[in-house]
Amino acid sequence: MKQFLFFLLAFSLFFLSCQQKRMPEVPAYLIDKDKMVKIMIDMHIIETAANLKIYPPDSAQQLYQNDFASIYLTHDVTKEKFDSSMFYYATQTDQMNVIYDQILEGLSEMESEVNSDQ
Structure with a gap:
């Protein structure tokens, strides 16, 4: 019985590993690359500015949430669409790679x- 279970488990793992991996489907509301670039540039600027200042962890987290919410609003996207x-x-x-x-x-x-300018 143990040999049968071992064989079944090994066969299942082999079968699952041989299946072709499915690529995720394109979301219906995919943000185009140019807009993603603009959004992510704004995010990188905010992250850099936050890293240059010393904030307590709670304050930094709150700043990120507020600033990122502002970015989503500015670019007319939701967090869910961005994610x-x-x-x-x-x-x-x-x-x-093209986006970055x-x-x-x-x-x-x-x-x-x-x-x-300096």
Whole structure:
């Protein structure tokens, strides 16, 4: 009986591991890449600003929530739409690499503008 259970478990694991992995479906409300770039640039700026200041953990968490809520409102998206779009793009590495390349480019341009004004 133990051998049968072991065989059944081993066969089940083998069968499950051989199945083709399903890619997540594109959400009906997927945020386009350009908008994701703009949203994530704003998020990176807020995270950097928060890291430069010393806040108690509770205050920092509250600031993130308020600032991120403001970002969602500014870009006319919900947290749920952003999270599901982010999850989808995270499974599409080529697209996520393009998004992050554009984020880095946008942040570099902002940094250059700030440095040229000084």
